[in-house]
Amino acid sequence: MDQAVFYGILIPFLGTSLGAACVFFMKHDMSERLSRILTGFAAGVMVAASIWSLLIPAMDQSEEMGKFAFIPAAAGFWGGILFLLLLDHIIP
Numbered sequence: 001m002d003q004a005v006f007y008g009i010l011i012p013f014l015g016t017s018l019g020a021a022c023v024f025f026m027k028h029d030m031s032e033r034l035s036r037i038l039t040g041f042a043a044g045v046m047v048a049a050s051i052w053s054l055l056i057p058a059m060d061q062s063e064e065m066g067k068f069a070f071i072p073a074a075a076g077f078w079g080g081i082l083f084l085l086l087l088d089h090i091i092p
Helices: 005-024 033-059 063-068 070-089
Strands: none
Touching: 033 063, 033 070, 063 070
């Protein structure tokens, strides 16, 4: 395995593992306020990742549609939101 590939896999794996370990070890020591702040931060990171890594490339790929290039990306975004709301309603 190429060394660059190995480090490219190892770094995100370690970051995810350390983040999860912090949650398990600090779970009972965190205040409700800190827990909500961290959850909000994580939600913001996920929204930013979905915009820069998914929505903008989707709009770039559909740029031949002209001024309506945002429609497939917006439809997929709202479809995903509705799907998650449906799952939240079905699986409490």
